Protein backbone atom coordinates (compact mmCIF):
# COMPACT_ATOMS: atom_id res chain seq x y z
CA UNK A 81 0.00 0.00 0.00
CA UNK A 82 1.06 3.63 -0.20
CA UNK A 83 1.36 6.27 -2.90
CA UNK A 84 4.52 6.45 -4.99
CA UNK A 85 5.46 7.60 -8.46
CA UNK A 86 8.23 7.13 -10.96
CA UNK A 87 9.36 9.04 -14.01
CA UNK A 88 9.44 7.08 -17.24
CA UNK A 89 12.76 7.60 -18.93
CA UNK A 90 14.75 6.02 -21.74
CA UNK A 91 16.01 3.18 -19.57
CA UNK A 92 12.40 2.11 -18.77
CA UNK A 93 10.97 2.65 -22.22
CA UNK A 94 12.37 3.63 -25.57
CA UNK A 95 11.33 7.24 -25.32
CA UNK A 96 12.13 9.95 -22.86
CA UNK A 97 9.65 11.88 -20.74
CA UNK A 98 9.39 15.47 -22.03
CA UNK A 99 12.50 16.88 -20.49
CA UNK A 100 14.05 20.29 -20.70
CA UNK A 101 15.64 19.28 -24.03
CA UNK A 102 12.35 18.13 -25.53
CA UNK A 103 10.71 21.33 -24.29
CA UNK A 104 13.50 23.38 -25.93
CA UNK A 105 13.11 21.49 -29.21
CA UNK A 106 9.32 21.89 -29.26
CA UNK A 107 9.63 25.63 -28.50
CA UNK A 108 12.22 26.01 -31.29
CA UNK A 109 10.00 24.23 -33.81
CA UNK A 110 6.79 25.91 -32.62
CA UNK A 111 8.12 29.47 -32.67
CA UNK A 112 9.81 28.96 -36.06
CA UNK A 113 6.50 27.93 -37.66
CA UNK A 114 3.91 30.14 -39.34
CA UNK A 115 1.48 30.40 -37.61
CA UNK A 116 3.54 30.05 -34.42
CA UNK A 117 2.38 27.43 -31.94
CA UNK A 118 3.22 25.96 -28.53
CA UNK A 119 1.75 22.72 -27.20
CA UNK A 120 -0.79 22.93 -24.38
CA UNK A 121 0.96 20.00 -22.67
CA UNK A 122 3.58 22.53 -21.54
CA UNK A 123 1.04 24.56 -19.53
CA UNK A 124 1.43 22.31 -16.51
CA UNK A 125 4.56 23.18 -14.57
CA UNK A 126 4.14 23.88 -10.85
CA UNK A 127 2.58 27.32 -11.39
CA UNK A 128 0.49 26.12 -14.35
CA UNK A 129 -0.92 23.17 -12.39
CA UNK A 130 -1.88 25.52 -9.53
CA UNK A 131 -3.49 27.95 -11.98
CA UNK A 132 -5.45 25.09 -13.54
CA UNK A 133 -6.84 24.20 -10.10
CA UNK A 134 -8.06 27.82 -9.87
CA UNK A 135 -9.65 27.53 -13.32
CA UNK A 136 -11.54 24.42 -12.19
CA UNK A 137 -13.03 26.42 -9.29
CA UNK A 138 -14.22 29.31 -11.53
CA UNK A 139 -17.99 29.68 -11.82
CA UNK A 140 -17.70 30.02 -15.64
CA UNK A 141 -15.69 26.79 -16.00
CA UNK A 142 -18.74 24.49 -15.99
CA UNK A 143 -16.74 21.45 -17.18
CA UNK A 144 -15.49 20.50 -13.71
CA UNK A 145 -18.75 21.01 -11.81
CA UNK A 146 -20.72 19.12 -14.49
CA UNK A 147 -18.36 16.16 -14.46
CA UNK A 148 -18.22 16.17 -10.66
CA UNK A 149 -22.06 15.98 -10.62
CA UNK A 150 -21.96 13.01 -13.02
CA UNK A 151 -19.45 11.13 -10.88
CA UNK A 152 -21.11 11.91 -7.55
CA UNK A 153 -24.61 10.94 -8.69
CA UNK A 154 -23.72 7.90 -10.84
CA UNK A 155 -20.85 6.18 -9.03
CA UNK A 156 -22.64 2.80 -9.15
CA UNK A 157 -22.48 2.87 -12.94
CA UNK A 158 -18.69 2.82 -12.62
CA UNK A 159 -18.37 0.17 -9.91
CA UNK A 160 -20.92 -2.12 -11.61
CA UNK A 161 -18.59 -2.42 -14.58
CA UNK A 162 -15.74 -4.08 -12.75
CA UNK A 163 -17.42 -6.79 -10.67
CA UNK A 164 -15.14 -9.25 -8.83
CA UNK A 165 -11.39 -9.59 -9.21
CA UNK A 166 -8.52 -7.17 -9.22
CA UNK A 167 -8.01 -4.45 -11.79
CA UNK A 168 -5.88 -1.44 -12.63
CA UNK A 169 -7.61 1.93 -12.37
CA UNK A 170 -5.48 3.93 -14.81
CA UNK A 171 -5.97 7.66 -15.21
CA UNK A 172 -4.53 9.58 -18.17
CA UNK A 173 -3.76 13.24 -17.44
CA UNK A 174 -4.96 12.89 -13.86
CA UNK A 175 -4.30 16.48 -12.69
CA UNK A 176 -5.32 16.93 -9.04
CA UNK A 177 -7.65 13.90 -9.18
CA UNK A 178 -10.42 15.72 -7.29
CA UNK A 179 -13.18 13.96 -9.26
CA UNK A 180 -11.37 10.63 -9.27
CA UNK A 181 -11.08 10.70 -5.48
CA UNK A 182 -14.92 10.45 -5.32
CA UNK A 183 -14.75 7.29 -7.42
CA UNK A 184 -11.84 5.89 -5.41
CA UNK A 185 -13.71 6.50 -2.16
CA UNK A 186 -16.71 4.61 -3.54
CA UNK A 187 -14.55 1.74 -4.87
CA UNK A 188 -12.81 1.37 -1.50
CA UNK A 189 -16.13 1.37 0.35
CA UNK A 190 -17.33 -1.38 -1.99
CA UNK A 191 -14.12 -3.27 -1.13
CA UNK A 192 -13.12 -3.52 -4.80
CA UNK A 193 -9.58 -4.74 -5.34
CA UNK A 194 -7.63 -2.34 -7.50
CA UNK A 195 -4.50 -0.28 -7.72
CA UNK A 196 -4.56 3.27 -8.97
CA UNK A 197 -2.12 4.31 -11.71
CA UNK A 198 -2.29 8.02 -12.49
CA UNK A 199 -0.26 9.07 -15.56
CA UNK A 200 0.57 12.74 -16.00
CA UNK A 201 3.25 14.70 -17.78
CA UNK A 202 3.55 17.10 -14.86
CA UNK A 203 5.71 15.98 -11.95
CA UNK A 204 4.32 18.90 -9.92
CA UNK A 205 0.73 17.71 -10.52
CA UNK A 206 1.74 14.12 -9.69
CA UNK A 207 3.30 15.08 -6.35
CA UNK A 208 0.23 17.09 -5.31
CA UNK A 209 -2.12 14.33 -6.43
CA UNK A 210 -0.36 11.51 -4.58
CA UNK A 211 0.07 13.61 -1.44
CA UNK A 212 -3.66 14.30 -1.29
CA UNK A 213 -4.64 10.70 -2.21
CA UNK A 214 -2.25 9.39 0.47
CA UNK A 215 -3.86 11.63 3.09
CA UNK A 216 -7.43 10.74 2.12
CA UNK A 217 -7.04 6.98 1.59
CA UNK A 218 -4.70 5.09 3.89
CA UNK A 219 -5.39 1.76 2.21
CA UNK A 220 -5.01 2.93 -1.38
CA UNK A 221 -2.19 1.45 -3.45
CA UNK A 222 -1.19 4.11 -5.99
CA UNK A 223 1.75 3.99 -8.39
CA UNK A 224 1.97 7.10 -10.52
CA UNK A 225 3.86 7.55 -13.76
CA UNK A 226 5.19 10.93 -14.83
CA UNK A 227 4.95 10.42 -18.55
CA UNK A 228 3.50 11.70 -21.80
CA UNK A 229 0.26 9.92 -22.77
CA UNK A 230 1.81 7.83 -25.55
CA UNK A 231 4.67 6.70 -23.29
CA UNK A 232 2.06 5.83 -20.66
CA UNK A 233 0.35 3.59 -23.23
CA UNK A 234 3.55 1.59 -23.62
CA UNK A 235 3.52 0.94 -19.89
CA UNK A 236 -0.14 -0.13 -20.08
CA UNK A 237 0.58 -2.58 -22.89
CA UNK A 238 3.38 -4.14 -20.83
CA UNK A 239 0.97 -4.72 -17.92
CA UNK A 240 -1.84 -6.57 -19.65
CA UNK A 241 -2.12 -9.31 -17.02
CA UNK A 242 -4.88 -7.45 -15.15
CA UNK A 243 -8.21 -6.03 -16.23
CA UNK A 244 -8.14 -2.30 -16.76
CA UNK A 245 -10.43 0.65 -16.32
CA UNK A 246 -8.91 3.72 -17.96
CA UNK A 247 -10.14 7.22 -17.10
CA UNK A 248 -9.53 10.25 -19.27
CA UNK A 249 -11.57 12.92 -17.53
CA UNK A 250 -11.91 16.68 -17.80
CA UNK A 251 -12.18 16.68 -21.61
CA UNK A 252 -8.42 16.00 -21.90
CA UNK A 253 -9.09 14.19 -25.19
CA UNK A 254 -10.51 17.48 -26.53
CA UNK A 255 -6.95 18.87 -26.70
CA UNK A 256 -6.23 16.50 -29.61
CA UNK A 257 -7.41 17.32 -33.11
CA UNK A 258 -9.74 14.73 -34.65
CA UNK A 259 -6.99 12.80 -36.49
CA UNK A 260 -4.73 12.65 -33.42
CA UNK A 261 -7.65 11.66 -31.20
CA UNK A 262 -8.29 8.68 -33.49
CA UNK A 263 -4.62 7.66 -33.47
CA UNK A 264 -4.51 7.99 -29.70
CA UNK A 265 -7.70 6.00 -29.09
CA UNK A 266 -6.59 3.22 -31.43
CA UNK A 267 -3.17 3.09 -29.71
CA UNK A 268 -4.99 2.86 -26.37
CA UNK A 269 -7.13 0.04 -27.81
CA UNK A 270 -3.94 -1.79 -28.84
CA UNK A 271 -2.61 -1.49 -25.27
CA UNK A 272 -5.75 -2.92 -23.64
CA UNK A 273 -7.47 -6.31 -23.38
CA UNK A 274 -10.79 -7.29 -24.87
CA UNK A 275 -13.48 -6.26 -22.37
CA UNK A 276 -11.47 -3.53 -20.63
CA UNK A 277 -13.30 -0.24 -20.05
CA UNK A 278 -12.38 3.31 -20.98
CA UNK A 279 -14.19 6.34 -19.50
CA UNK A 280 -13.80 9.54 -21.51
CA UNK A 281 -15.08 12.97 -20.48
CA UNK A 282 -16.43 14.90 -23.50
CA UNK A 283 -17.52 18.51 -23.40
CA UNK A 284 -20.68 18.68 -25.52
CA UNK A 285 -21.48 21.42 -28.07
CA UNK A 286 -23.81 23.97 -26.54
CA UNK A 287 -24.65 27.70 -26.56
CA UNK A 288 -21.48 29.31 -27.89
CA UNK A 289 -21.62 32.10 -25.28
CA UNK A 290 -21.50 29.57 -22.44
CA UNK A 291 -18.45 27.88 -23.98
CA UNK A 292 -16.70 31.19 -24.65
CA UNK A 293 -17.24 32.41 -21.07
CA UNK A 294 -15.54 29.27 -19.74
CA UNK A 295 -12.31 30.27 -21.50
CA UNK A 296 -12.62 34.06 -21.08
CA UNK A 297 -13.21 34.17 -17.34
CA UNK A 298 -13.88 37.48 -15.62
CA UNK A 299 -10.95 37.07 -13.18
CA UNK A 300 -8.40 36.58 -15.99
CA UNK A 301 -7.11 33.27 -14.57
CA UNK A 302 -7.14 31.58 -17.99
CA UNK A 303 -5.11 34.48 -19.38
CA UNK A 304 -2.50 33.99 -16.61
CA UNK A 305 -2.53 30.24 -17.30
CA UNK A 306 -1.68 30.84 -20.97
CA UNK A 307 0.89 33.55 -20.26
CA UNK A 308 2.56 31.14 -17.85
CA UNK A 309 3.83 29.29 -20.95
CA UNK A 310 5.98 32.33 -21.81
CA UNK A 311 7.09 32.68 -18.18
CA UNK A 312 8.08 29.01 -18.28
CA UNK A 313 10.19 29.63 -21.41
CA UNK A 314 11.84 32.53 -19.56
CA UNK A 315 12.69 30.52 -16.45
CA UNK A 316 13.55 27.15 -18.03
CA UNK A 317 15.09 28.21 -21.34
CA UNK A 318 16.42 31.71 -20.57
CA UNK A 319 13.76 33.48 -22.67
CA UNK A 320 13.25 37.22 -22.52
CA UNK A 321 9.49 37.49 -23.04
CA UNK A 322 7.81 40.56 -21.52
CA UNK A 323 4.41 39.12 -20.53
CA UNK A 324 2.81 42.57 -20.72
CA UNK A 325 3.46 42.62 -24.46
CA UNK A 326 1.14 39.67 -25.14
CA UNK A 327 -2.62 39.37 -24.79
CA UNK A 328 -4.68 36.20 -24.44
CA UNK A 329 -7.44 35.58 -26.97
CA UNK A 330 -9.85 32.60 -27.14
CA UNK A 331 -12.50 32.08 -29.78
CA UNK A 332 -14.86 29.32 -30.93
CA UNK A 333 -14.30 27.95 -34.41
CA UNK A 334 -17.71 26.67 -35.55
CA UNK A 335 -16.23 24.71 -38.45
CA UNK A 336 -13.71 22.74 -36.44
CA UNK A 337 -15.87 22.73 -33.28
CA UNK A 338 -13.02 23.86 -31.02
CA UNK A 339 -12.30 26.70 -28.68
CA UNK A 340 -8.95 27.91 -29.97
CA UNK A 341 -6.62 29.81 -27.64
CA UNK A 342 -3.85 32.20 -28.59
CA UNK A 343 -1.33 34.63 -27.19
CA UNK A 344 -1.17 37.69 -29.44
CA UNK A 345 1.89 39.94 -29.68
CA UNK A 346 0.82 43.55 -29.03
CA UNK A 347 3.74 45.08 -30.93
CA UNK A 348 6.60 44.14 -33.26
CA UNK A 349 9.25 42.45 -31.11
CA UNK A 350 12.36 40.32 -31.26
CA UNK A 351 12.68 37.84 -28.38
CA UNK A 352 15.94 36.17 -27.42
CA UNK A 353 15.88 32.65 -25.93
CA UNK A 354 19.31 31.85 -24.48
CA UNK A 355 19.07 28.05 -24.52
CA UNK A 356 18.04 28.12 -28.17
CA UNK A 357 20.78 30.65 -28.97
CA UNK A 358 18.43 32.58 -31.22
CA UNK A 359 16.01 35.48 -31.63
CA UNK A 360 12.35 35.04 -32.61
CA UNK A 361 10.57 37.80 -34.53
CA UNK A 362 6.97 38.78 -33.86
CA UNK A 363 4.86 41.17 -35.93
CA UNK A 364 2.30 43.32 -34.14
CA UNK A 365 -0.89 41.20 -33.70
CA UNK A 366 0.89 37.99 -34.63
CA UNK A 367 -0.61 35.03 -32.70
CA UNK A 368 0.94 32.00 -31.02
CA UNK A 369 -1.57 29.18 -30.98
CA UNK A 370 -1.60 27.59 -27.51
CA UNK A 371 -4.55 25.21 -27.21
CA UNK A 372 -7.42 23.40 -28.92
CA UNK A 373 -10.41 22.45 -26.78
CA UNK A 374 -12.69 20.43 -29.05
CA UNK A 375 -16.40 20.19 -28.33
CA UNK A 376 -18.49 17.20 -29.42
CA UNK A 377 -21.87 16.17 -30.75
CA UNK A 378 -23.33 12.80 -29.71
CA UNK A 379 -22.75 11.67 -33.29
CA UNK A 380 -19.05 12.66 -33.11
CA UNK A 381 -18.65 10.45 -30.03
CA UNK A 382 -20.38 7.44 -31.62
CA UNK A 383 -18.27 7.78 -34.76
CA UNK A 384 -15.04 8.07 -32.78
CA UNK A 385 -15.85 4.92 -30.75
CA UNK A 386 -16.87 2.98 -33.86
CA UNK A 387 -13.78 4.02 -35.85
CA UNK A 388 -11.35 3.03 -33.11
CA UNK A 389 -12.72 -0.34 -31.94
CA UNK A 390 -14.91 0.37 -28.91
CA UNK A 391 -18.58 -0.16 -28.03
CA UNK A 392 -20.32 2.58 -26.06
CA UNK A 393 -21.96 1.02 -22.99
CA UNK A 394 -23.16 4.07 -21.05
CA UNK A 395 -23.53 7.78 -21.66
CA UNK A 396 -23.57 9.52 -18.24
CA UNK A 397 -24.80 13.12 -18.43
CA UNK A 398 -25.01 15.96 -15.94
CA UNK A 399 -28.44 17.49 -15.34
CA UNK A 400 -27.83 20.32 -17.85
CA UNK A 401 -26.48 17.88 -20.46
CA UNK A 402 -23.42 20.07 -20.93
CA UNK A 403 -20.96 17.20 -20.43
CA UNK A 404 -20.89 13.45 -20.81
CA UNK A 405 -18.74 10.73 -19.30
CA UNK A 406 -18.85 8.16 -22.04
CA UNK A 407 -18.05 4.59 -20.99
CA UNK A 408 -16.59 2.44 -23.73
CA UNK A 409 -15.79 -1.27 -23.84
CA UNK A 410 -12.79 -2.52 -25.78
CA UNK A 411 -14.06 -4.89 -28.47
CA UNK A 412 -11.57 -7.35 -29.95
CA UNK A 413 -13.18 -10.03 -32.11
CA UNK A 414 -11.97 -13.62 -32.23
CA UNK A 415 -11.36 -15.12 -35.68
CA UNK A 416 -14.25 -17.34 -36.82
CA UNK A 417 -13.39 -20.65 -38.49
CA UNK A 418 -13.97 -20.82 -42.27
CA UNK A 419 -15.99 -23.76 -43.55
Ligand SMILES: C[S@@+](CC[C@H](N)C(=O)[O-])C[C@H]1O[C@@H](n2cnc3c(N)ncnc32)[C@H](O)[C@@H]1O
Nearest residue numbers: 121124173174175200201202205228229249250
Ligand atom coordinates in the same frame (compact mmCIF):
# COMPACT_ATOMS: atom_id res chain seq x y z
C1 LIG B 1 -7.05 19.89 -18.25
S1 LIG B 1 -6.10 19.10 -16.99
C2 LIG B 1 -7.35 17.95 -16.45
C3 LIG B 1 -6.99 17.17 -15.23
C4 LIG B 1 -7.99 16.09 -14.82
N1 LIG B 1 -8.15 15.06 -15.83
C5 LIG B 1 -9.33 16.68 -14.49
O1 LIG B 1 -10.31 16.33 -15.13
O2 LIG B 1 -9.41 17.48 -13.56
C6 LIG B 1 -5.00 18.15 -17.99
C7 LIG B 1 -3.98 17.29 -17.24
O3 LIG B 1 -3.36 16.44 -18.20
C8 LIG B 1 -1.94 16.56 -18.14
N2 LIG B 1 -1.46 16.48 -19.52
C9 LIG B 1 -1.62 17.38 -20.51
N3 LIG B 1 -1.06 16.96 -21.65
C10 LIG B 1 -0.51 15.74 -21.37
C11 LIG B 1 0.20 14.78 -22.15
N4 LIG B 1 0.45 15.00 -23.43
N5 LIG B 1 0.60 13.64 -21.54
C12 LIG B 1 0.34 13.42 -20.22
N6 LIG B 1 -0.33 14.28 -19.44
C13 LIG B 1 -0.76 15.43 -20.01
C14 LIG B 1 -1.66 17.89 -17.49
O4 LIG B 1 -0.42 17.90 -16.80
C15 LIG B 1 -2.87 18.07 -16.57
O5 LIG B 1 -2.62 17.59 -15.28
